[in-house]
Amino acid sequence: MADEATTIKGGKVKVLLGNSAVPIVYTAPCGFTQKSITLNKGLEEVQIPNCLDPDAVDWLGRDATSLSMSVSGEGVLAAESVETWLDAWEDVESVPAKVIWEFPAKTITWTGKMHVETLETTAPNGRRVTANVSMQSDGKMTRVVTPV
DSSP states (O other), X not given: OOSSOXXXXXXXXXXXXXXXXXXXXXXXXXXXXXXXXXXXXXEEEEEEOOSSOTTSOOEEEEEEEEEEEEEEEEEEOOTTTHHHHHHHHHOSSOEEEEEEEEOSXXXXXXXXXXXXXXXXXXXXXXXXXXXXEEEEEOSOOEEEEEEO
């Protein structure tokens, strides 16, 4: 086992949106300076009674009920990608999306559909306009691990 963990830098985490071409062409919209990927498992709780001592405090059991992925990103509002974000936000349907973690020995890719939930811009006087984007998965995000 190696002495140190194998890590990656922020540029190796990619968020790509797909177009309507066949096959789909995925590109990373320009402007993100920071990205956050959240993998969520929905849980349902149930109390598990003690059959021998009904007055004992119950332990909680938890059952998995759902999986989801959310993506948030922030950076500058780039002219090269503003219409891509606006089109995805306006679309009543979820859009094709890929999330990639690129390690030296393997690449992990999730592919599926996501909704652009929020697109927020901040415009301070005399400074550059920034953008914050939030996306939520719509159905399964299929994970594929590819050795490099």
